[in-house]
Amino acid sequence: MKKTVYTLLAALALSSCNYLDIEPVGQVIPGSVSEYRALLTEAYGTAYPAANSHSYTCLLSDEVGSLDRNSYTGFITPSDGEEASYNFRWEYSSGNMREYPWLYYYRTIFLANAVIEGIGDAAQDTNSENKDQLLGEAYALRAYCHFELVNLYGKWYDPATADTDRGVPLALYNDIEQSYKPVSVARVYRQILDDLETAADHMQVEVQPSTDYSYRFSKKVLTAFEARVRLYMGQWQEAYDKATSLLASCPLQDMNETEAQEYAEDERLPWLPTSPENILALDRPFGGFGGDITYGAVLSDPILEKFDRDNDRRWKFISESFDLETFLTVYKIKRSMNTRTSIRSAEMYLIAAEAAAHLDGKLDEAKGYLSSLQAKRFTPDGAAAKAAEVEGLDQTRLLAEIADERAREFLMEGHRWLDLRRTTRPQITKEYEGQTYVLQANDPRYTLPYPQSAIENNPDLNN
DSSP states (O other), X not given: OHHHHHHHHHHHHHXXXXXXXXXXXXXXXXXXXXXXXXXXXXXXXXXXXXXXXXXXXXHHSSXXXXXXXXXXXXXXXXXXXXXXXXXXXXXXXXXXXXXXXSHHHHHHHHHHHHHHHHGGGOBOOOSSOOHHHHHHHHHHHHHHHHHHHHHHHSOOOOTTTTTTSEEXXXXXSOOTTSOOOEEEHHHHHHHHHHHHHHHHXXXXXXXXXXXXXXXXXXXXXXXXXXXXXXXXXXXXXXXXXXXXXXXXXXXXXXXXXXXXXXXXXXXXXXXXXXXXXXXXXXXOTTOGGGGTHHHHEEEOHHHHTTSOTTTBGGGGGEEEEEETTTTEEEEEEOOOTTOOOSXXXXXXXXXXXXXXXXXXTOXXXXXXXXXXXXXXXXXXXXXXXXXXXXXXXXHHHHHHHHHXXXXXXXXXXXXXXXXXXXXXXXXXXXXXXXXXXXXXXXOGGGSOOOOHHHHHHOXXXXX
């Protein structure tokens, strides 16, 4: 029975109908707690776009300077490289670029809603699972997906205009006949915070007990995720409070002690689920295009210039190769396509630093959080030089250094595009096959259009 229920519900979430691409198959629903855990595992696993959620945004940002479309050293197939080129050039209207996740986020929300709506009546058939914990995870996962959606397809959060800026549709219950229309950015963020509050009321697990469950939400993950949400909203005091409340439980791995390996990564590295820094490991930021992001995306000069090649230990994870077409040395990210990382200790330090820099009387505190992280990422001499540099910065330059540190720390992990959107939205210039392409400062293209496939399934998106 359990397997049958699991299979039918998986089919329900993966069938096609309207813009959510869901269609009920029969009336079989889970009846026990263990079956609802299986359903939630399906949401975390095959439904959630782990390999696509952040992979492609690096093509939009200033991280990628050019594309290596050579089938031996770059993209596996010509079509992958061709699709990536449209993302790279911000040619959203071409219809040829690789679509950013939409459908899979809503499929994940659909499954989370199924848990929310049914877990209360489930039979308690196991002592290893708790109804409240499952309910808390479902609300948290729904919030996480809505956050990703609004930051891809809604305008960045601007307190002055968020109530009228177009966001994305909210899916708060499962009814395929309801009309799914976009709501404001402010409304989406309010729902995210409401869901996080409800999740906190039910969450039982402080920290997941092993790396086997590093993809699941816990009380610690909720606090860390809310710190990110508040940061994106520019609610500096709230972001500061949430991030700093976790720092005592957020160890930083000294990268002077880790190694770069050819085929396997040191399990202590900050971006791995096995790292002491891991908080949530749901996303696979290097999995897009079958992992071709790590082979086909050439890092830009402006990003490379942010690294101290002699003293920054993260430089070990940038590979150098010779391009036979241009006869130039090029640099690419050196990571595994199986890397899983969503939230980690370093982000809490950087959120604390950025938020503190915006608060009266906390500039020195902000410098301390930044220097604490840099001490674990640079050689001892490099860290000392960085600390001296940071000590002399005023607020404006400190915020710029925090942004640069985020660019180094989260290289190609999907943060940079969102960071540029929520802060300065600068001009970005790229070259492709002899042509120059420019994303102007504050360009409307900093907000992605809804995918054409979603519009075709749901004309209400244009209303």
